[in-house]
Structure formats: structure tokens, C-alpha cells
Amino acid sequence: MSSVEFRKDLFADERDDNLNEIGKPTIRQDIIGHVTGRSKFYDDHLFDGLLHMRCVRSPHHHANIRHVDTSAAERMPGIRRIIRPSDVPHNINTLLALINFGRDDEQLLSAGRVTYKGEPILAVVADTERQARDAVAAVRVEYEELPHVLDVEEALKPGAPTVNAEYPNNSFDYHDLYDHQKLRFGDTQAALAQADHIVEGTYQMSPIEQAPVETCGAIAAPEQNGRYVCHTSTQALFFSIGVTAKLLDMPSSQLHFIGGTVGGGFGGKVDSHHEPLAVLGAMLTGRPVKYMWDRTEEFRVGAPRGAERWRIRDGVMNDGRIVAREFTGFFDSGAYTRLSSYAIIKGTGHLPGPYTIPNVSSNVYCVYTNRTPATAMRGFGITGVDFAIECHMDKVAETVGMNPIELRILNAYRDGDMKAHRRVAKNCALIECCQVAAQKAGITLSPEAMAASSKEGGGIGWRAEVPETAIDDMGRIGDRRNREIPPEPYGGATQRGSVPAGTRGEAVVAAEVQDPDMQIDPTRVGHAVSQAVGQPAPPTPAPQSGAPIPAPVPAPAPAPTASAPPPIPAPSAAPPPQQPAPSAFAEPGAPAQPQQPYKPEKPFQRGVKRPGVSRFISGTRRR
Amino acid sequence: MALHTGRGFACINYPIGMNLGGDPSQALVHSTPDGKFKVTLSAIDLGQGMKSVTRQIAAEALGVPIADVYVDTADSDTGPHDMGSFASRGTHRMGNAVIRAATEARRAMLEAAAEELEVNAADLETDGKGNIHVKGAPSRSITVEDTAVAAQFNQGRTLAGRGIFLIPPSEANADTGEMSPVTTFAHAALVVDLTVDDETGEVSVQQINSAYEVGRALNARLVEQQLIGGAWMGVSHALYETTEPYYPARDHMPGDFVEYLQPGPGQVADHHIAILERPAEDGPYGGKGPGEMCANPVIPAVANAVYNAVGVRCDSLPITPEKILRGIKANGGARPQGKF
Numbered sequence: 001m002s003s004v005e006f007r008k009d010l011f012a013d014e015r016d017d018n019l020n021e022i023g024k025p026t027i028r029q030d031i032i033g034h035v036t037g038r039s040k041f042y043d044d045h046l047f048d049g050l051l052h053m054r055c056v057r058s059p060h061h062h063a064n065i066r067h068v069d070t071s072a073a074e075r076m077p078g079i080r081r082i083i084r085p086s087d088v089p090h091n092i093n094t095l096l097a098l099i100n101f102g103r104d105d106e107q108l109l110s111a112g113r114v115t116y117k118g119e120p121i122l123a124v125v126a127d128t129e130r131q132a133r134d135a136v137a138a139v140r141v142e143y144e145e146l147p148h149v150l151d152v153e154e155a156l157k158p159g160a161p162t163v164n165a166e167y168p169n170n171s172f173d174y175h176d177l178y179d180h181q182k183l184r185f186g187d188t189q190a191a192l193a194q195a196d197h198i199v200e201g202t203y204q205m206s207p208i209e210q211a212p213v214e215t216c217g218a219i220a221a222p223e224q225n226g227r228y229v230c231h232t233s234t235q236a237l238f239f240s241i242g243v244t245a246k247l248l249d250m251p252s253s254q255l256h257f258i259g260g261t262v263g264g265g266f267g268g269k270v271d272s273h274h275e276p277l278a279v280l281g282a283m284l285t286g287r288p289v290k291y292m293w294d295r296t297e298e299f300r301v302g303a304p305r306g307a308e309r310w311r312i313r314d315g316v317m318n319d320g321r322i323v324a325r326e327f328t329g330f331f332d333s334g335a336y337t338r339l340s341s342y343a344i345i346k347g348t349g350h351l352p353g354p355y356t357i358p359n360v361s362s363n364v365y366c367v368y369t370n371r372t373p374a375t376a377m378r379g380f381g382i383t384g385v386d387f388a389i390e391c392h393m394d395k396v397a398e399t400v401g402m403n404p405i406e407l408r409i410l411n412a413y414r415d416g417d418m419k420a421h422r423r424v425a426k427n428c429a430l431i432e433c434c435q436v437a438a439q440k441a442g443i444t445l446s447p448e449a450m451a452a453s454s455k456e457g458g459g460i461g462w463r464a465e466v467p468e469t470a471i472d473d474m475g476r477i478g479d480r481r482n483r484e485i486p487p488e489p490y491g492g493a494t495q496r497g498s499v500p501a502g503t504r505g506e507a508v509v510a511a512e513v514q515d516p517d518m519q520i521d522p523t524r525v526g527h528a529v530s531q532a533v534g535q536p537a538p539p540t541p542a543p544q545s546g547a548p549i550p551a552p553v554p555a556p557a558p559a560p561t562a563s564a565p566p567p568i569p570a571p572s573a574a575p576p577p578q579q580p581a582p583s584a585f586a587e588p589g590a591p592a593q594p595q596q597p598y599k600p601e602k603p604f605q606r607g608v609k610r611p612g613v614s615r616f617i618s619g620t621r622r623r
Numbered sequence: 624m625a626l627h628t629g630r631g632f633a634c635i636n637y638p639i640g641m642n643l644g645g646d647p648s649q650a651l652v653h654s655t656p657d658g659k660f661k662v663t664l665s666a667i668d669l670g671q672g673m674k675s676v677t678r679q680i681a682a683e684a685l686g687v688p689i690a691d692v693y694v695d696t697a698d699s700d701t702g703p704h705d706m707g708s709f710a711s712r713g714t715h716r717m718g719n720a721v722i723r724a725a726t727e728a729r730r731a732m733l734e735a736a737a738e739e740l741e742v743n744a745a746d747l748e749t750d751g752k753g754n755i756h757v758k759g760a761p762s763r764s765i766t767v768e769d770t771a772v773a774a775q776f777n778q779g780r781t782l783a784g785r786g787i788f789l790i791p792p793s794e795a796n797a798d799t800g801e802m803s804p805v806t807t808f809a810h811a812a813l814v815v816d817l818t819v820d821d822e823t824g825e826v827s828v829q830q831i832n833s834a835y836e837v838g839r840a841l842n843a844r845l846v847e848q849q850l851i852g853g854a855w856m857g858v859s860h861a862l863y864e865t866t867e868p869y870y871p872a873r874d875h876m877p878g879d880f881v882e883y884l885q886p887g888p889g890q891v892a893d894h895h896i897a898i899l900e901r902p903a904e905d906g907p908y909g910g911k912g913p914g915e916m917c918a919n920p921v922i923p924a925v926a927n928a929v930y931n932a933v934g935v936r937c938d939s940l941p942i943t944p945e946k947i948l949r950g951i952k953a954n955g956g957a958r959p960q961g962k963f
Contacts (some may be wrong), residue, residue, distance in 0.1 A: 002894040004847045006770040006840070015839070015909065020751035021682040021689050024907045025844040029694060030668065037946030049869045061873070093942040099645050100794070116874060150871040176799035183800030206865040209883060236707020237697050239823055260697025265669040270709055294944040296878040304866045307706065332871075345795050346642035346710075349804030354636035362800070371873060378856065379915045382637060383922070390633035391938060400818075402963050404632050404927070413636075421675035422801040429836035429901045434634050434810035435898045441630075441814035454901075471798045487730035491948065499799060508644055510905050511789045518723035518786055520684065526839070527902030553794070608943035622690045 008259045008411040010432055011143065014528045022526060030261065041230040041263050042431035043216055047221050047288035054132040054282050056122040056146065058114035061148035061370040065121065067111060069140040073467075076138060076538075078131035080285050083123040083277075087284065089249035095271065095338050098242045104165035106336040106373070108247050108276055112145070112613065115163050115335040116372050118301035125281050125289055148370035152309060152330040155367050156480055156487065162274045162485030163368040169478055172333070172366035179475045182489070183348050184499075186359030187470040188315070189490055191324035195315030199396050202311045203388035207304040207332070210377050214263025216271075216302060220278035228279050229256045235269040243272040244279055255279070267376030269336060271303055306340055306374025307332040308384030311488070312392045318412050320402045325352040326533065327362035328488050329385065334373035341366045343381030349421045350382050353389040354430045355411040355461055360420040361489035363475065374410055405438050416459020422466055422504035428454035444557040468501040492585055624822040628829075629932025632927075633924035634812035637916030638805040639903070641710040642663050648712075649703035650720040652681060652728040654782035658753075658771035660685060660728065662694045665702035666717045671914050672845040673713050677721050677843055680907050684725035686733070687767055700795065703785075710735050711912040712892025715807070718907030726851025727784030735774035735782065782917035800905025807903035809911040810836035813854075815924040817892075818931040821957040824944025826929060828858050828892040831921070836899040837912030846898060849913045854894050859885045865941050934958025 008017060010330055017023065033039035049171075070082050085091050085107060092104040110121050126132035147161045154168040162168045171179040192198060198259060218232040234240040237257050245252040262269065274291045283290030293302060308331050315324035329347065333340035344364045352360045380387075398402040409431050417425045431454045438445050459466075472493035479485055485492035513519045640646065651663040662681045668674045674694045682689040696702060705717060730744075736755040737744035740763060748758050749767075756764030774780040797803040814834040819826050831854055840846040863884040868875050877883035902909020922940065929938050934957060937952030950955050 002851060002896070003897065004843075004850075004896045006843070006898050006900070008900070010899050015900060015902055019683055019688070019908065021679045022841055023843060024679070024689075026675060026679055028672055028845075029678055030674055087710045094860075108905055126897075150873065152871070154788075165805055175795075177797045181795065181800065182798060184798065185800075195790055202938060204870075206870050206940045207867050209775065209858055209866050210865040211864075211883070211885070212881075212952070220734065232920040235667050235669060235709055236703050236705075237667060237699055239707050240792055241699055256700065258697065260665075260667050260674075262667055262669045263896075265667070265708065267709060269669075270707065285766065288902075295880070296851075299866060299878050300876055301885060307867075307870055326742075344640065344803065345802070348636060348795065348800050349642060349802050354634065354808075354810070369871070371871075378853075379637075379919050381642070382712070382915075383860075383919050386633075386635045386919045387922045387926070388634065388922065391936070392925050393633075394631075394927045402843045405634075407963075408632075408634050413632075414926075420800070421804060422799070423803055426839075427901060427903055428636075428813070429810040430634055432899055432901075433834040433836050436899065437632075437634070437812040437814050437832055440832035440834070440895055440897060441816070442815065469799060496624075503799075504801060505803075508791055509806060511787075511791055513723055514787065515785075517692055518727045518784065520722055520726045524684070525908065526683075548899075 016526045019415055019526050036058065039261055042217060042219060042233050042259065043214070043292065044230040045219055050283055050289050051125050051127060051281065051287050052129040052132045052288045053123050053125050053277060053289055054122035054129070054136045056124065057137050057142065058117060058119040058121060058623050060114060060143055060145055060147040061117055064145040065113050065114065066142040066144050068122065070122070072140070073135040076131065076135045078127035079135050080283070080287070081125040081572065083109065083125065083280060083284060085121070088280065090247055093243060093247055095243065096342055097246065098239060100119060102337050102341055103166050103191040105164055116370050118372055119335070123277055123281065125285055138140050150369050150371060152332050152367040152369060155369050156365065158481055158484060163370055169481055170368045172337060173477050177476065179480060180363045181344050183351055183360060183362040183420060184469050184471050186467040188326045188359045188361040191359040192313065192315040196318045197316045197399050199314040199316055199399050200312065201392050201395055202309065204313040204390060205308045205384040205387055207374065208387065209299050209304050209305045210266035210268030211300065212264030212268060215293045215295060215298045216269055216274055217290065218274040218278040218289060219287055219290045221283040221288035222282055222286060223256055227254045227256055228282055228571050229258065230275050230277050230279055231261045232257055233262050233269050234259050234275065235262065239270065240272040240275045242277040244352040247276040248280055249578065254485065260505060266378045267380055268302055270376050297534070300370055303338060303373050303375035305377035306334065310385055312387035312388055314392065314396055316396050316400060318400060320400045322355065322357050322396065323412050324359040325357050326489050327351055328365070329364035329462050331364065331375060332371065333366050335368060335369045336373040337366070338373045338375045339380070340374050346381035347385050350385060351420055353386065356410065356413045356417040358462060358467060363487055363489050365487065374390065399445060403445070404539050405434050406442065406446055407435050409449045409452050414454050414456070414458025414494040417463045418466055423507050425458065430454060444513060466502050466504050469499040472495060472496045472500055475566060491542040502533060563598065573595055626818045626820055627932040627957055628816065628818050629928040630962050631815045631924040631926065631928025631931055633920040633927060635916060635920045636808040637711065637919065639807050639809060639911045640712045640715050640790060640805050641706065643793050643795065643802060644790030646706040646712055646716060647789040648716040649704055650717065650724040650786045651722040652770045652784045654728065654789045655773050656767070656771060658691065658768035660687060660692045662692060662721060663694040663702050664694065664717060665699060665705040667708040668696065669708055671849065673708060676714055676841050676845060677717060678688055678720045680718050681725045684722045684907065686751055687730050688751065688753055690863040691753065691767070697960025711915045714910050714912040715906055716788050718910060719905070720786040720814050723786030723788065724784040725749070728782055729784065730769055731780060731784070732767065732782045735778055735780050736770040738778060739765050739770060739773050746817065748881055749950045770790040782947035788894060802943050806905050807911055809836065809838060809913060809916050811916055811920045813920040813924050815921065815928045817928045817932065819929055819947060821933055821951055824947035826862055826942065826947070828925065829893055831894040833894065834897040834899055835913060835917065836901055838903040838906045839900050839909035839947050840898055841908060845895050846913055850896050851885045851894055854921050855891055856890070857884065858925060860918060860923035861922040861940060862942055928961060931960045
């Protein structure tokens, strides 16, 4: 039996727990409809005369389309329309065109060339799904197979087959400058040279399927006045409207999209592939059209969470402090960009994980390969690198012979620390999570680890500062076509330079309310609004050495005895200085009990069992 | 041949909201003639409870009972723009938009009530049960319903509000990667206990102990649902799932749930969760959004626990019995690392 408790004792001074509705285990507004099968999902909107759409798909990883013969399919019963690439009014798009990120690189139906197994080249609209499937099977396509590439590092080598015509180097172009996204903070090379230990690892996350119970799809039908209604499973209603309006070259005011009740998404329902095809089908036939993936399509041509490969190289001191961390990352985007390029920026902003490390660098590549394009999934841009980082932390702990939880608390980021993306950390709670999880599992931590706090010891000395940073020009767009270049940070650079210490811009915060009467009364927001958040570190002296230490690179390896104070304060060696306020963990090992832990009224039940009734009953369809 | 127990740990933080901003959400709130409130959105409820959490936020910000609030979402003819339900942005972005819309509507409501009670609107407060009264004088009160009737039929006033929340867009630097990725982070730490059978390579997750910091659990049950379901997904990702078992080769792709493995009900481990709440300054009532992060710590914790049990590091997912057995064989037998 699982259990849930609320640790209301922690951070209690930052919260008002006496709100009327917030925090209550209120029953869902829509749950009765869901459990009685009455909620309408997109597939419950049935129309008289509904037509069904299926796609003709590439059987090859990479091929030219020599000839398409639809004559037999056209003569089959019930076939209403065969939709070709030339029927799509503006047959090129990239998902993130809506935020002006990247170039259009993907067709709705592909003409001329296919670049992954399963790529759609034609859509067939028929009276029944069976007829549509039969017609798809009757379409004859003559292909000329081309060399393909499936591995991300192979794809980056000179001479690899070009996958995506818009990005002929097989990598997304970042900032019109580099074939990868860089992160540079301090000088990892110098710091690695002075570390006691180098810990390296390579981690591979395999592609997985979002696997929603409701497969992706849309039903479109002509409305009045030249408008089209579309019932959709999309996770992003206006995203899908924008994509549809662009591909079909029509004003968005002609589109009426309805959704919002979705049978699981997990990221796989952002791609907006079904809505434009269903609306196009309705436009071309004048009839309601449904385009819905079956389970096999969901698995094989639905965009998965892409594979990621990460290499990490850490410089670690004998006492467990990590002084340098280098990443090299490869996102397998598949044949088209979709959202992978953007997830890489998100992932880069996440590095080096929830730790304060004075020297961090990373190169991350969005690589095109001849496979199903990848897209978002729960944790997009973060899950893969978190797997790598947290496996790696255990290797570091083993290398220096430390308890893995204490190693993390030692290196954890705290309020006021400077992060590698040059913004100040605030609202941290990693240390407290480590302490509570350890306590729940019955793991005894050292008194120092139990006394640590996210609110104390951060933002002091070097921890608050942006170090002088070594930069380089390696991996300019197209360089890899001509020669092999090591993908690691600084690898194969022809020029190096540096950015002065302290260089950073302002944090971007929420836009102000447009009208004062939308501003919530500060007494009603339910939590303390700290004055110090986002401000530079308080002028507290550094714990051991009084002088500020701007240099990012650690001093030469400290002597075995603690005679020379290391430049990096080691919280495990000494308790945080002059901290009068005992936090929630004032009594190590015996945190206060929550006052009123939340408990479910009834134990969880898995599934519903009624004699003689299918567990999968979903109610009656209505028109 | 033996079952080896192993224990693994991992901790993570998670960025909330679309990276680099530029992802607005809008909300509209208006009252019916009898003082019920409609919240009109284009947010998507994927099952995560978007409708419920925005309903609670609206009720809290308006100061009315939740039964008097209804959320209508995702009809593009009526709902204002929203970027969508992804990137852990739903609760954070839309929640704030709803607060702003509800705050404006509340202000109109208090002004209408002030006119009826002949007092200053600043002296009024709501009791959350459907009444508006003078601060310190609960007997001088008017119901929300009477206020709405008076506003619409006597005063000619709408009880309505608009809200938008936006983190303005910014860019990453090409040379240093400097950026303002997000404004807040959620946190988690987790201990996995499992067994590994050194004869079959089979892993059985026995128990999970975790701590998740979510800013504010806006709805206790919805958070619980996310965390328990998310941890299941993490176990599944770590041990079972892949669309390409021989990646990067594309052979043997599964085509249905028979071939695509996931843990069944009998393989769901007990999960003991502690929820921590450190409110995010710009989160709605401090809320961050637990949905995406909850699987992340499970995956490396399982990998670390497998190493702890038999001394095999599986650095590629999923951690199949085949990989474990090959590792044990290469090591010349299982090498338990000992509990920490």
C-alpha cells in the first residue's frame, strides 16, 4: 500500500496554509463523466456520413519516389478522394514557426523523397475505414532506395547521407553560427587538469512511446459560412490552429477547434499532424472526415520521445566537491526538427543539474537521422540528461568513497548560488528533498548533511559569482562536412577567447499586469514574497577564507591536511557559519512530524470490477 | 543463484514553464445573473486535472465556494488564447492568468456589493461560503448571488475579468549559453529498493520512498495522482519500454501493447511519498507543477539500485534482463555493493 504525507513543517514560514479552496483534495469537475463513460472525447463526436482517412507510408528509411500509381485504388468502392502533396496549399512547415524558431523543413504529405520508414506520402479518404485501408494497400509506389544513416554520431561524420534537405549537415543550425548549442561557464579544461579525479561516463536513453490510451486524431467537418469545425485530441489548441491555418493557407477565423478533454497526452499530442489533414479532407470532400491513428501507427509513426546520448566528464576533489563538469549531448531528432532543437536549449539551461559547480561546459547537438521524427514527452529535454547526471553522481560517489546522498547534499545548489546559465538560484529545495527521502527510507545521514539547508550557505563568495569564462568557435555550421571534429566542448577549436568574470544580463520575469485591478492583493497570494529573491548575494563573508575568490578554477589540489583552505567551501567539513536560525532540520534525524498529514479516505483501488461487465466498457456512443 | 537486494538514490530539479518564455495564457471570468462564475479558457485537460485546478484557483481568487465556479475550456470560438498543456506550464501559466481574471472580477463584485451595502469596497471581504461582509462586522453582509443580481439588473455592471500571464520571450547566447530559461524549479529525491535475480536478470521494484517539492499542492489528490502515476512511468521507462529495442537499428519495433512492455498491476511497487511545499514567488498560490518531473528521478535511481544489487552498471535504457545477465557474466558473477 502506498502512502502520502504532507511535510507542512518544512518551509512553513513561507506559506499561508489557511486558504479556502487551495490545497483541498477537491474532486474533479469532470470525473463523474469520465468514470461513467459520458465525457465526450474527440472520437465521440460522430457525424452522419463520416468519412475515414488513412495514409500511404514509406516502407524505406530513405528513398526517392520514382512513380506513384493510384489508378487501381481510385477504382475501388467507397473511395472519395486521394489527397496528394500538391493538394496541400502550403506544404511545408516546422512546428516552432509559431515562435519563430527554426526553418520550415517538413511537409504534411511528402513529395519527391522519403526520409523515414512510415513517412506519409498520400492520404486516402473513403466511406469506411476498411475501404480506406484496402485502397492504401492498392496504391503502387516505385521507390529508388538511397543510403541512410541511423546513428547520431555517424550522421555527423563527413560524407554521411543528408537526411533533411533544409539542414544538409544533419544538425540543426543554432544562432546561424554553430552546429550545436554551447554552454560555457568558467574553464572546465583548466579545472579538470587540477582535479583529484576524473570521472567519465556515456549514457544512452532509448526512444519510448507516449502511449496514451486514446490514440492521436481529429474529426473535421464543414460548418456554416466556409468555416470548419475540428474536434481534436491536441494538447495545444491554438498551436494546432496555427499549424492548420498555415499549411492550408487559410485565415484562422475559418477554423473552429474544440478539444480539451483528452485521453492522455504525455507530449505526443502537440505535433498537430491530424488536424490539418482532417480539415483538408473535409475541404476537398465537403464531408466530415476522421483521421485517427490505430495503435500500430501510434507506436511506429507517431513521434516518440527521441533517443539521447550523453557523455559526462567530471573533475572531482578527494572530499567529493565537483569542480568541473563537461557534457556532450546528442538528441536523435529523427528526420525532421519538430521540437527537439528547442528541447536542447531547455536541456542546456538545466545543466549541470541541481548542483553548484564552478566550471561547466557543454555541447549539445540536434541530429537528423533516417528515423521517425521525435517529439515532446513528459520531461522533454530533461529526462535523458537527468538519467545521465544521476547515474554519474553515483559513479562520483563511488570514486571518492562517499555516501551518494551526502555527495549530492554537499554539491547541491542553494538560494543565491550562481547557475551555469548565469542566473541566480532561488526557491531551492533539493537538500530538503534529499533529507526527507533518506529519512523515509531509514537511511542515516551525517549530522552535517542533516544540518544543511537550501536557505543557508548559498550565494557566498565564489558561489554567487560568474567566473571568467573560456569560449571557443568550434563547430561552426558546415565545418563537419569537411573534417572530423571532436564533439566535446572546446574540441577541435581554431580560436579561443574569454568572457570577463561577472558578465551577465538580467533575469526575465513575468510581464506586469496590464491593468491594476488584475493585481491580486498581496495578502491573498498565500505565500511570502521575499524581498531578497533575485537580488545579488548578501555581503556575508565566505566561511573559511575571508577574501572573495573570483577565480573559477580551483587552486592546485589541496594538501591532504586542511592547512591550505580550499577555494571552494566544503559544507561537509564544517557547519555553515553563523547561522542562528535553526531550520526545520534543527534536530538532525528527528524532523518534526507534520501536524495533519493528508491521507486518502479510502485506499487506492486498481481498476473497477463488476461481475459480467468488461473493465473496458466506455459507455454508449451518441449522435 | 540468488535474489540480490539493491538500493538506489537520485535527486533532481525541474524547470517549470516553457523554456525562454514567450508562452502566454489567457483567461476570462464572468458571473451569471445568479452569482455563479464561468471560467473560460483554451487549456487542455489531459487527465492531469487542468479543469479542476483552474476551478480551485478561480474560487480561491474570487473568494466564492468552488461549487459556484465552472470551467469551460478548449472551444476556440469562445476561449481566449493559450499556448497549450506541455512543458509543465499549465498550472503555472494558466493558473496565474486565472488569478488575474478572477481578481478583476472580484473587484467588480466587491464594488457592486459596496454600493448595495453603502460602504467602501476596501472594507469588504468574502467568507468563501458565498457571502460578502464588512470586515469585522459579519452581520453587515450580502450574498454573492444578491450582489450579482443587483449588479446586473440594478447597477448595470458586469462582474467579469480578463487575465493574461506571460514570461516575455528571450534568447540563449550562442557562445556561453547564457539565458533566462524559467522562473522556478520543482524538486524531488527518491530511494528505490529492488531485487535482481542473478539467474534470470529480472528486476523487481519492491518499494519507493520519495520526497517531492511542488511549490504548493493546489489539489492534494491531483498531486498524489501525478506522483504515483509518474513514478510508475519512471519504472516502466527504466526497465521495460522502448520503441526500438536494438537502437539505433530499427528492427523489432513493437506495434501494440502486447509487444511494448510496461509493468502491470502486479508489478507496481508501494510508493511512500512526502510532499514538500516551498511556494514559488510567481507561481499561482506558489504552485509549480508536479506533472513532468515525477518520472525523472525514478529512472536513474533504478539504474543505481541495479548496480547496488549486482554490480552491473546499465548506462543504456531500458535495463533489460539481457543487459543485466551480460553484465553479470562479464563480471564473473554478481557483485553486491552493500546497502548504504
